[in-house]
Amino acid sequence: MRRLEVWGWLVVGVVLSALAIPWFLWGDAMTVVGVPLWLWWHVGWMGLASVVFWLFAQRAWGIGIETTGDSRGDRS
Amino acid sequence: MxxxxxxxxxxxxxxxxxxxxxxxxxxxxxxxxxxxxxxxxxxxxxxxxxxxxxxxxxxxxxxxxxxxxxxxxxxxxxxxxxxxxxxxxxxxxxxxxxxxxxxxxxxxxxxxxxxxxxxxxxxxxxxxxxxxxxxxxxxxxxxxxxxxxxxxxxxxxxxxxxxxxxxxxxxxxxxxxxxxxxxxxxxxxxxxxxxxxxxxxxxxxxxxxxxxxxxxxxxxxxxxxxxxxxxxxxxxxxxxxxxxxxxxxxxxxxxxxxxxxxxxxxxxxxxxxxxxxxxxxxxxxxxxxxxxxxxxxxxxxxxxxxxxxxxxxxxxxxxxxxxxxxxxxxxxxxxxxxxxxxxxxxxxxxxxxxxxxxxxxxxxxxxxxxxxxxxxxxxxxxxxxxNPATLFELGDAAFSGFAQLALPVIVALYWRRTTRAGMTAGILASQLFYLGNLFVGSIVGAIEFFGPILGDLAPLLVLLVTGVLRGTYMGWTAGIVGMGLGLLVTVGVSWLTSPAPDERRMIYFERLEAD
Structure with missing residues (x-):
């Protein structure tokens, strides 16, 4: 279970990194209120990342690192 | 004013x-x-x-x-x-x-x-x-x-x-x-x-x-x-x-x-x-x-x-x-x-x-x-x-240079089988690769300088050096390729060697809890 959780968070981390730059808007020059749409995406995404990091800190902090009792989640 | x-x-x-x-x-x-x-x-x-x-x-x-x-x-x-x-x-x-x-x-x-x-x-x-x-x-x-x-x-x-x-x-x-x-x-x-x-x-x-x-x-x-x-x-x-x-x-x-x-x-x-x-x-x-x-x-x-x-x-x-x-x-x-x-x-x-x-x-x-x-x-x-040029280049390259250390360190922190030999080899290999890329001109210069001694070997060496150290690899920088190399060497060499007897293999994994 703990191990599955590690993998889950790993995927979340990769997705957060992968879409911080909106590759799907490549070449797009649309602007909203004078700021490129791709920059708005980035700003929103960083806000989302912050919320996800906060959630992680609340619920899963220590996963993969702390060795509590019998859980062996720290093997990667 | x-x-x-x-x-x-x-x-x-x-x-x-x-x-x-x-x-x-x-x-x-x-x-x-x-x-x-x-x-x-x-x-x-x-x-x-x-x-x-x-x-x-x-x-x-x-x-x-x-x-x-x-x-x-x-x-x-x-x-x-x-x-x-x-x-x-x-x-x-x-x-x-x-x-x-x-x-x-x-x-x-x-x-x-x-x-x-x-x-x-x-x-x-x-x-x-x-x-x-x-x-x-x-x-x-x-x-x-x-x-x-x-x-x-x-x-x-x-x-x-x-x-x-x-x-x-x-x-x-x-x-x-x-x-x-x-x-x-x-x-x-x-x-x-x-x-x-x-x-x-x-x-x-x-x-x-x-x-x-x-x-x-x-x-x-x-x-x-x-x-x-x-x-x-x-x-x-x-x-x-x-x-x-x-x-x-x-x-x-x-x-x-x-x-x-x-x-x-x-x-x-x-x-x-x-x-x-x-x-x-x-x-x-x-x-x-x-x-x-x-x-x-x-x-x-x-x-x-x-x-x-x-x-x-x-x-x-x-x-x-x-x-x-x-x-x-x-x-x-x-x-x-x-x-x-x-x-x-x-x-x-x-x-x-x-x-x-x-x-x-x-x-x-x-x-x-x-x-x-x-x-x-x-x-x-x-x-x-x-104000030597070499120092300037090194300073400019500092971020990528430090990045070469990161993956071996992460491997050591999370993989118990990492060995001293693997760690040392990974750090050395990625640094040599990255620094080689940075100073490829000087390396070629040195080979040419020793050309008379090296004889026929010299052009071959130059070809080898410029072939391996290309600066960019299909658009990817030498910094990131070096990181990959460091990772591979650290894991590979650790796999092939056994830990030295005095290594404290478990200290990164035991009793790690915050008070």
Whole structure:
């Protein structure tokens, strides 16, 4: 279970990194209120990342690192 | 008027910094751990801003907006990914684990932590040596920057050597007195100051030019392609390579890595971690947008000069521009302060003590640490006078160079089967590959020089060297390819070798809990 959780968070981390730059808007020059749409995406995404990091800190902090009792989640 | 004002603001800042340093000195204990790590007591705000100010200052104000001006604002994305996301994740993956280990075993440096686990004084020295190889020229670059800026500010009446010398002397005095605690306190003041002034600058400029829509349509008329995501400069590979290498490099930069040990509690680390992406956006977006918009706003940027000062001079009152520029110069110095302190700790703890004088009392180590600061700063200043090209290249390449250390360190932290041989081989291989790429011209030159001795072998060697060390690999930088190589070699060699009998294989995995 703990191990599955590690993998889950790993995927979340990769997705957060992968879409911080909106590759799907490549070449797009649309602007909203004078700021490129791709920059708005980035700003929103960083806000989302912050919320996800906060959630992680609340619920899963220590996963993969702390060795509590019998859980062996720290093997990667 | 403007010159006197700017100098006044710079001097005023220095006086405040010194006062803060004196207060910090009064509360400090006379131990090396206190001097280097403020006895591991930092709270959220101080840890967050000291890391932030140490990291981003000069680049955010000068080089970053310059690039946004010349190539478009996509740098915001690269910076956001590297510092807001990748570094934040490493903050947990490397930082939290390092912090726990530091709490338990009293580690002060990265080399110390690795040397203890792998029972290897040489590995410890190697990590410190590599770090200093990049850190020393990087500090030198900061001195060159500050000295040149002072020379420009005083219109030449303060020649470079005097300006850089004065700054070096001040930094020595300040760091020796203030230690980590004082540095972190001024960083905090400064970080908040930078954040506020950058936003004020953005709002001020936009108010004058008629809002973001007007600024953007001016940019569209001048350089429409800057608004579209991506260009010949900002390719997929380049953006990813840069974000990844710098993001990992930052985590291994001594003054940043050492801050992982300095947090006061687990809660402090958690809060800083969650706030990090927001803080990055808050600072990068305004400063880089200012740089990008400047392109359309008829701002005359002097040859080789910086964009942001030119924008401020054009659109804001003299006192405000002076405040921001002085703040940026001070920021440059505060990064150097932290680097001096970390450089000194790497030198005294990982090179001097293990190899030259093993038994030292706490008080003596504290003294040695302060002497280390003097030696390091003076050395970098003297080198900056002579200004060798090799050092310049090394300083410029520092982030990617440090990034080469990151993956072997992560492997060691998370994989029990990592061996001393694997670790050493991984670190050496990636560094040799990366440095080889950096100095490929000199290597070819050396082969040609020895051509008469090598005979027919020489052209073959040249072909081999230029074939392997190509600078970029299908658009990917040597930095990121080197990281991959380091990972492969660390894992591969660890797989093939068995651990030395005295390695402490379990210390990274046992009883790791925060109180």
């Amino acid at each position: 403007s010159v006197a004002l700017q100098l006044g603001i710079v001097v005023g800042y220095l006086v405040i910094a010194l006062l803060v340093g004196l207060v910090a000195y009064r509360v400090a204990e006379r131990t090396a751990e206190d001097f280097y790590l403020a006895s591991r007591t930092f709270g959220t705000v101080v840890l967050l801003f000291t890391t932030f100010a140490t990291l981003l200052s000069a680049f955010t104000f000068f080089a970053g907006p310059n690039i946004a001006y010349a190539e478009g604002p996509e740098w915001v994305l690269v910076m956001g990914l590297m510092d807001g996301i990748i570094f934040a994740i490493l903050w947990y993956v490397i930082g939290y684990k390092q912090w726990l280990l530091g709490q338990r075993f009293d580690y002060v440096t990265l080399g110390e932590m690795l040397g203890d686990r792998f029972a290897s004084r040489r590995l410890r020295g190697l990590v410190a040596g590599i770090s200093l190889l990049y850190l020393f020229p990087y500090v030198m670059l900061q001195q060159v920057g500050a000295g040149t800026a002072l020379e420009a500010l005083t219109e030449g009446s303060l020649p470079y050597a005097v300006g850089a010398g004065l700054i070096t002397a001040f930094m020595i005095l300040y760091v020796v007195i203030a230690g980590m605690r004082g540095i972190a306190w001024t960083d905090t003041l400064q970080g908040i100051f930078m954040l506020v002034t950058t936003w004020l600058a953005l709002i001020w400029v936009l108010a004058v030019v008629g809002g973001p829509v007007a600024a953007t349509s001016a940019l569209e008329a001048e350089a429409a392609h800057h608004l579209a995501l991506g260009s010949d400069f900002y390719t997929h590979q380049w953006m990813l390579s840069t974000a990844i290498t710098i993001g990992f490099g930052v985590a291994m930069f001594p003054q940043v890595n050492q801050r992982f040990f300095a947090a006061g509690s687990k809660t402090v680390l958690k809060r800083s971690f969650a706030l990090w992406p927001i803080l990055c956006v808050l600072l990068f977006v305004p400063s880089f947008l200012l740089g990008a918009w400047a392109r359309g706003l008829d701002v005359t940027v002097p040859e080789g000069g910086n964009v942001l000062p030119a924008v401020l001079a054009e659109f804001t009152p003299v006192w405000f521009a002076a405040l921001v520029i002085a703040g940026a110069m001070a920021a440059m110095m505060s990064s150097s302060d932290s680097m001096l302190l970390s450089g000194s700790s790497y030198f005294t703890r990982d090179l001097y003590r293990p190899f030259l004088e093993q038994d030292v009392s706490e008080r003596r180590e504290d003294l040695l640490a302060r002497i280390g600061v003097v030696v390091f700063a003076t050395g970098a200043f003297l080198a900056s006078l002579w």
